[in-house]
Amino acid sequence: xxxxxxxxxxxxxxxxxxxxxxxxxxxxxxALAEMELRASAIRDDGAAERIWLIEHPPxxxxxxxxxxxxxxxxxxxxxxxxxxxxxTYHGPGQRVGYVQLDLARRGRDIRAYVHALEAWVIxxxxxxGVTAFAVPERIGIWTRLANGEEAKIGAIGVRxxxxxxxxxxxxxxxxxxxHFGGIVPCGxxxxxxxxxxxxxxxxxxxxxDEALQKRLGILMNSLVHR
Numbered sequence: 248x249x250x251x252x253x254x255x256x257x258x259x260x261x262x263x264x265x266x267x268x269x270x271x272x273x274x275x276x277x278a279l280a281e282m283e284l285r286a287s288a289i290r291d292d293g294a295a296e297r298i299w300l301i302e303h304p305p306x307x308x309x310x311x312x313x314x315x316x317x318x319x320x321x322x323x324x325x326x327x328x329x330x331x332x333x334x335t336y337h338g339p340g341q342r343v344g345y346v347q348l349d350l351a352r353r354g355r356d357i358r359a360y361v362h363a364l365e366a367w368v369i370x371x372x373x374x375x376g377v378t379a380f381a382v383p384e385r386i387g388i389w390t391r392l393a394n395g396e397e398a399k400i401g402a403i404g405v406r407x408x409x410x411x412x413x414x415x416x417x418x419x420x421x422x423x424x425x426h427f428g429g430i431v432p433c434g435x436x437x438x439x440x441x442x443x444x445x446x447x448x449x450x451x452x453x454x455x456d457e458a459l460q461k462r463l464g465i466l467m468n469s470l471v472h473r
Contacts, residue, residue, distance in 0.1 A: 273302065274304065298344060299347070305337075308334065317334050317431035336429070342417065365388060400442065
C-alpha cells in the first residue's frame, strides 16, 4: 500500500519519497531483491525514492562485519545482508524500515544520513514517552530501563550503492525478545534489548507507522539538497 505523506513540506525542494507499508510478513530474500531493483531504478531510471515499512518472519541477518562467534544459537534462518554492521534479528512485532534515498541529490554525506536516521527514530519514540538516544561508540538506538541499565530498542544498518541508500532501521514494538538470544545483537554483548511493550507502552504497528510519517521531516530536512 502506497499512501501520500501528510507531513510538513520538505524544505529541500525535492519530492517526498513514496511511503509503502507491506502487509503480512515479507520473506527476507524477496526484500533484498526488491531493494536492489528499486535502487537501480532510482539511479538509472529516475524512479521515486521510497520508505518501505515491513515485518519479517523470524530470522537473523549478518552484516559485512559479522563474526561467527556472535552467532550463538542460529535457530532461525541466517541471511547475508550486504549492509554494514554485525548480526541482528528481525521478526514479527518489529517494524523494519527500508529507506531508499538518492544521496547524490541529498548531500552525498553518509555520516549525516545515518545521524538523520537516528534522529528520526528517536523523535518517533519520544511521541510514545520513550526517551531514546544514540551512543557514538555503539550503533543503534538506546533507552534506559527502570533499573538504569541501557538497552537497545532499535537498530540502524545501511548500505549505499551508487549513492542510493538501502536497508535502514528497525524498532522493537512487541517482538519475542528471547529470539535475540540466538546472537550477540550488533556484536554488543554487554547490553540487552528491549521493546515498547517491555517498557509498558502498548503502541501498535499502525501507531508507530503514523508517528514515523509525522516525524519524517526530521529525516528529509536533515539532508542537504544538491
